[in-house]
Amino acid sequence: MVTTTLALGAHGRCHHSRGWHQALAGRDPHGKFRTSVAKVYPEALNMALANSIADHALKGGCSGQWVDPLPELFMPALSFEFVDRTTALPNRYVQIKA
Numbered sequence: 001m002v003t004t005t006l007a008l009g010a011h012g013r014c015h016h017s018r019g020w021h022q023a024l025a026g027r028d029p030h031g032k033f034r035t036s037v038a039k040v041y042p043e044a045l046n047m048a049l050a051n052s053i054a055d056h057a058l059k060g061g062c063s064g065q066w067v068d069p070l071p072e073l074f075m076p077a078l079s080f081e082f083v084d085r086t087t088a089l090p091n092r093y094v095q096i097k098a
Contacts, residue, residue, distance in 0.1 A: 004048045 005011070014021070024034045041049075070078075 004051070008044065 022034070024038050026034055028034055
């Protein structure tokens with residue numbers, strides 16, 4: 001993934017000049033945190049992450065170990081919610097107690 005990132009313009013950094021983007025601090029006029037929009041990764045980053053994970057798995061990076069059924073401890077962290085790529089997901093922090 002490093003190679004993919006560095007191949008992008010500005011070595012993976014934003015190409016806009018300093019001060020171009022509004023700081024993601026505080027809340028917007030509707031009371032929502034400005035940081036919410038940063039939760040949605042750019043499409044190119046999503047693709048780089050997905051390709052990196054797939055390459056790792058296909059090259060034998062995974063041990064092939066499968067745990068079935070999933071221990072009850074991890075059930076609260078399961079999510080099958082899918083939304084379109086423009087939607088910022090709500091904050092959900094699941095604390096797993098060992």
